[in-house]
Amino acid sequence: MLARLKSLVGRTDEKSSKPNYSIPSGDTAALPQEPMPLPHAEPPTAGFPLECLTPKLRSAAEAIVRKTQGPAALAGQSVLSVASLVVGSRAKVQTLASEANATAAFVTIALSGERKSAADRIAKAGIDRVIMRLRKEHEIAMARHKAEVAGIGRGEEKPEAPVCPSFLVTEPTIEGAFKAISSGVGFLGWFSDEAASFWGGHSMSKDHQAKTSGILSKLWDGDSIARPRAGQDGDGFVPPTATTMNLMFQPTLIRDTYGDEFLTGQGLLARMLPCWPQSNMGKRKYRRPTAEDEAAALRFRDEVEAALTRTLEEPTERSLALADDAFAICVEFHDSIEAQLGPGGWAADISGFAGKAPEHACRLAAIMTLFENRAAECVSREVMEAACKLVKYYLGQYKFLCIAATNETEVAQAQTLLDWLRKNLNPGEGFATDRVLQFGPVSARRAKALDRQLGVLKKYGWIHELPAGTIIEGKRRRKAYRLSPKA
Incomplete structure (x- = not known):
């Protein structure tokens, strides 16, 4: 048979x-x-340019690629989003217009079985260790608080209960995001390897799509949010909160996202760096991870854990400038895109995303710079060139997704x-x-x-x-x- x-x-x-x-x-x-x-049906021929990542991020991404045998773009998106959260959340970066948050938002599209969850899990291991440590510390603090409350006499003022620092949302909803922000950490990460529940859920339903998209856009822009809530405590003020996102979903949702005129017109998707890599399925024969790859993954875990711990402990915001030659590279990148925005130009029908390309490049350059050297004060020419090349990749992916959504x-x-x-x-x-x-x-x-x-x-x-x-x-x-x- x-x-x-x-x-x-x-x-x-x-x-x-x-x-x-x-x-x-x-x-x-x-x-x-x-x-x-x-x-x-034909995707862009250019693959994710791992060579553009700075050494620490590239080493981690290449190890993840070899360990998971998934597309390079999945590893690249994962390490960049993690770096954005752990080093960019307390930083601003100079752009051609004004300062912007040194954080970025990512959209990763891949079939089930493409190993996107595996890549994300390896990249986020350091974040998970910090969260588990914070939860244990909070349990100890809560036990101490209960003991203090039990010893207070009648009429004495009770101490406020300790708040567990919260900055990560893995089942993204607007209410969940605001609850995390209210813990007072000052930054936010939205990470989901099954983001269909977000794009197809309550937050993005027809009745709530405009509100949700507007709020996410304001978070990316670094604006405060006023949301008065009748009958509830507080005035509804949400302070500017640096936000990193990496939302992963399957290709079946492309028409509901990149084919949605409101989402592409409103500008939410223009603020997110997308990729839909070609599948590796069918070519992945079993390969035992090498000691070198395991060591690289552990090294990245430890670097992420240390960087996030320091970010939590040092709430002071800092600014990163562009070196003169880096600024010149960004201007050249801006002008090359601007020439394609006019009628009939390659970028004319993706002007929302293309118009933000220079700022995307500045944000990525800041993230890569700070992950290599937290004490850095400016972005170098070399890193800016690499960031512009990365954004050129995302420009091709964004246009491809908008076209594919019409299929x-x-x-x-x-x-x-x-x-x-x-x-x-x-x-x-x-x-x-x-x-x-x-x-x-x-x-x-x-x-x-x-x-x-x-x-x-x-x-x-x-x-x-x-x-x-x-x-x-x-x-x-x-x-x-x-x-x-x-x-």
């Missing part, structure tokens, strides 16, 4: 010069046309079917629809859905219809096709 399944599904190693089908006498097969990429479902499913055909057939090989219906992708296992997907592949030249009655695998077929010889 297994051998039969392999013969039906598996792609042959040797290409035969003879076709595997026989056309009825008197009929001819249509001449093949040059295949064209399916619309919006019809049939096009996306047709791409999945094409990937399956190219893996399981040789170029020019014939196939019958029953083979796809039985062994193909899940979305192609219904006859009507398969017909729509095959129609897309025919339109773009990836398959060619064979005459009715063509014999494949010894059977006369009513519907038969040939994969393009150039597939």
